[in-house]
Amino acid sequence: MGTMQRAVRAGLIFLFLVCVAIAAIAETKKEYRFTVGPKASISVLNQYGPITAKPSAGSQVVVTAILRSDKVEVDHDQSGNRIGIKSHLLAGANAENGRVDYEVLIPADASITMHSLTGPLRAEKLGGDVTLEGAGALVDVREISNVHVHVKTMNGPVKLTNIQQGHVEISSVSGDVTLSSVSGPLVQVSSTSGKIHYDGDFGSGGEYSLISHTGDIDATIPTDASVDVTARSIRGQVENDFPFQPKKHTTFPVVAGSSFAGTIGKAASSVVLRTFSGKIRLKKR
């Protein structure tokens, strides 16, 4: 009986190892290297699967692609300083076997555009402009300064962390948007039904616009923040933890409980918080 059990167990282990081996064989890892000059432009289009962009040392672009099956290929081309990487789905490809996992290392000053239907899309510590588009893709951008960050998603959530002096434009139809320590000359978030969370100090001299149709907007800022703020919810409510100097003139009628407009501190940055039927909260950290 014991011998029988051992045989069955050994058979199962063998089958498991065979499965692992088959999966490993089906999965292919490829690496592409490109040498570029200053201010290179890289574009990565991946229908299914993640793309992660990080800085590289020197002037090389290194693309590592893990292909889940032979139903997908990687097309690549270079024209001078412009590099295009694209997943090429073959007949019979689907979200599983058409998936490619990309990791892209780019020079510090290079700009990158990333598209993926499913994502996630991640970018960190880059020194060039970043554009990310993904219908359902989670977008995570962090530790970037003095660049343009453009994000578009449908229902994919967007998270930006430690973005300083950025030109940030985010548009998401139903994905929630979370901004932590994000400041810049320009920060714009537009959403239809997604919630918007801001946790930071609104910098010192920028234009901030957080707009959602039905989503709630929460902004948490320190007591020493310096902002000129207008908040308005046409059908919802507004809450404000801060004492502020009311504005004498506004472009809309100020109605207690659903809108307010005033300055906090020296009003260094302009902040617009708008929602149609969501709730707006301006909270002290």
Added chain:
Amino acid sequence: MTCAEFQQELPDVLEGVSSAEVEAHLSSCTLCSELVSDLKAISEQASELRASEEPDPRVWQNIETVLRQEGLIRGPQSERLFLVTPSRRRWGPASWLVPPAAAILVGFVVFLNRPVFNPVVQKPTQPTQVAVSTPPNATAATNSEDDQQVLSEVEKRAPLMKSVYEDDLKNVNSYIRDAQNSVDQNPDDGEARQYLLEAYEQKAMLYDMALDGSLP
């Protein structure tokens, strides 16, 4: 110069003719500068359409007719409003989706160019009697037929995403309706107009993503 005055000059601006006053307004008004850049972008993208994949010529003629009726373009009848070159690679077989996307922007421009309610003649006690009627073109912007075309294209290319698109289109259309009602009720409310612009931009983005190459 006010936004309404600027919009009267919009046809000239789109043709590359502008005065110092117009330039000054453009540099100071985000709403108008974004509108102009959106229109130029859609025009540029349309110019990349490949002739072999372009939609029925009647579609372009209809758009041109509407633009002429609204005084947004002048001059002799062109062979085609948007030039078509054989270099469109990105949109592939989804090129027919461009006209609905263009129609959204055209509808919005027409809406912005409608006769602006003059507050001087308004009776403050009867604001509902002077409600601005919505032009048919603006209503067409939320045309469910266009939405159905987008959805069927998404279903073909990425079936798993169809329900997401469906929900998002519903939400965006609701956004447009709310914003439009708000502008109708308060034509001089700059914030309300900004809402409407944002709503149309969200819908344009949805259409753009349906056209985008990231769909399989």
